[in-house]
Amino acid sequence: MDAASEALGRQINIMEVCGTHTVSLFRNGIRSTLPRQIKLLSGPGCPVCVTDQGYIDTVLELANRPECIIATYGDMIRVPGKSGSLETRQNSGNVKIILSSEDALQLAKDNPDKTVVFVAVGFETTAPATAVVIKQAAKEKIENFCILSNHKLVVPAMSALLSMPTNKIDAFLCPGHVSVIIGYGAFKEIAEQYKKPCVVAGFEPMQIIEGLAEICRLLIECKSEAKSIYSAVVTEKGNIAAQNVIDECFEPADGLWRGLGNIKKSTLKLKNQYSKYDAMKRFGLTEKPSDEPPGCHCGEVLCGLMEPPECSLFGQTCTPQNPIGPCMVSSEGACAAWFKYGRKKNGTNG
């Protein structure tokens, strides 16, 4: 990596597109071992962080309905909306933390007099599990179950980032978990169209370092390839069965991302045949405006345009105890990771 930064004679900006990579980079002190010229940018890879404000407010509106039980993954509950968060609704007993989509369906079975709304967020990693329970609900004719789908697709977001004239990205460290599903071949369009190397890596410290080293090699050789060094679990084509189950239930639609705005065909929407499981339709809801908290720069952070300590709220009014933006909520959010593991604004100790 030293050789790469010397050979290129400039700063190299590598974006990690996965919250788990962000945390591992901090927790293992990898950032502190890198040459100064290598700059890591945390991308839109934390599911909580990329979820737009309107969606959060919709979830909170549903949580106020006595006939609903909200089933959510843990790190969504503290994201602040216009009126509190799911955490503040937990006392009412209708917000349940679950670890898998199956738990959400089970909640519906256990509570036949309530409607369970599953907060279906996450990337291609969690979408197959949601699709499986939708199919299961249809098969078992479970009527009191629906989802508020906000599953996101990684590649359209990377494409949108590179289309921004202000972007400074030289290469991507691609997400290991997502790539298990979509395959490293899915990043070829990014590598070829935008001439940016894309390397999939695992989450162990040495796997990440190897991934960064591979990116540097590709940059020196001016090769813009998509490849995986996480070969034990990531293939070129990915998990076809998982892709198929996503395709059976969902279709890509335009969708809002925090910081990135509306991205074409970036969000999974339930297909017509499963529309009765769509909470928006079941409750006759319309999309809410994405009014982000004043002063919050999560959007810029997610686009790699700003590091968390550059935000005037960071560590002042916005802390893990009192998060203002979602990047401070999730353990995988860039702001939370900076707050927890980093200290100096230049990140040298991070």
Add this chain to the structure above:
Amino acid sequence: MVKKTENKSAAGGQVLLAHGGGGQLSDQLIREHIVPRFRNNTLGELADAAKLNLDSPKICFTTDSYVVKPLFFNGGDIGKLAVCGTINDLAVSGARPVAISLALIIEEGFPFDSLDKILDSIAANAAENKVAVVAGDTKTVEAGAANKIFINTAGIGVRLDGVEPGFDKIAVGDKVILSGTIGDHGMTIMSHREDIGFKTQLKSDCAALADLTCTLLTKIPGVKFMRDPTRGGLAATLNEITKQTSLSIIANEIDIPINPTVQAAADMLGFDVLNIANEGKFVSVVSPQTAEDFIKICHEHPLGKNAAIIGEIVKTTDAPLVEMRTKIGGKRIVQMPYGRDLPRIC
């Protein structure tokens, strides 16, 4: 084990609100379920206060409340936790635990079977650690007003001669010692929680440390500091040391013992093992000259067999902080945990 009482069937096998009413049922609860388990004259008097004759007027006194959910978990239960927790607070303060009080707040409808199981556990753990249960109280509350049962224990220990651990003794160059693996208790509780019900082979480290700490404090001169890293885990204890001393700590990740199952479960949920609670471990600070002897004694005891020197006290250059040298040779800050960790999405 105490013979099952007739009162149990009279009450339908469950605690009633009336068991806290001060009348006959209260009396039966105390005389038939509680007192016989803790066979000692002081408690047997059922006076308003326990009269104790201690070896020394120099004592440590502590109290703690226990609200753990679930009540029974792999490696322990709320009763064992209450006894061991209070013993450990006395032990790490440089005292030999002598007596504890036991206050129970029980929900109406709580099965006597479960209550007896908890009381048996309290009795067994107190006896094993030569601690007498000398005073107590029972209250009952409406169903739903408590998590089935809450326990409060207070404890008295006699301070060991010449032993005065304290933050003020800690100096640059001192070694930081951890008595064993971290995160076992917290991850076990997490795995048992009804809303995070994944199956694992985790076991709480819940244990009373007084035997080991008394040996160490007696044999190793000048032990500077001891604390059990319960809530907030190792991260909280190390940060507390830096906060109170204005010195800093460099910890070495590679030396911190972690059970691989605990690490895997924490990784799956996105938790940092450093922040996870322990109930049978201590952190100690000793001089570099005594560190090896300290470790040797630990290794000879079942509760200290994985003890290790995990770091060193260093001068503060900027603000007092805990810095971790990671396994790959990097550096990172260990912050004071800020509350509840949330399981991540993927």
